[in-house]
Amino acid sequence: GAGVSQSPSNKVTEKGKDVELRCDPISGHTALYWYRQSLGQGLEFLIYFQGNSAPDKSGLPSDRFSAERTGGSVSTLTIQRTQQEDSAVYLCASSLEVVNTEAFFGQGTRLTVV
């Protein structure tokens, strides 16, 4: 596609429920990244993919968070048993390669856990 697409744009969920966030990167981009933006924490790295593998998951806050990427394209970020502190904007980005290339971001998914 023309840009990075994320869905849903907004998600309100009850505490304890599972949620799935989707990212569709720019066509042909090898690398895909998930970041989280929350008040008081700024933008923080969660995980990145090179193709379908995730060389670095170091930013995932707990084992309730997981992500996968299939076909070298779409990625889903899953949060199990959501907590109120998971409320944030989840941003996805893609880049042509994993080395020294410009990152392009989607519009984000605003997650609110009530």
Next chain:
Amino acid sequence: KQEVTQIPAALSVPEGENLVLNCSFTDSAIYNLQWFRQDPGKGLTSLLLIQSSQREQTSGRLNASLDKSSGRSTLYIAASQPGDSATYLCAVVTGGGNKLTFGTGTQLKVEL
């Protein structure tokens, strides 16, 4: 651990003024530095990417400079317009994977 700082945190200027936003980083061993803008409730829009071997990049009214040895970058905006109002973020890549470490941003307001 890389830390990125942006000064000022907020800035308000009259339309037409030239302005400079500052970004500093603690680890000078970066691969590149990228400037973004973020409008309220929106994602990030890439403005400029400077490779570690470059000193500056220009796009329209924007000019970004990089002094890697001193750990500093500036974003110069010429002849500011109300449409430039947004939060500006700088981010650096240190280490493998093209992962970005972000500053906390400068919130810019350009007034009529």
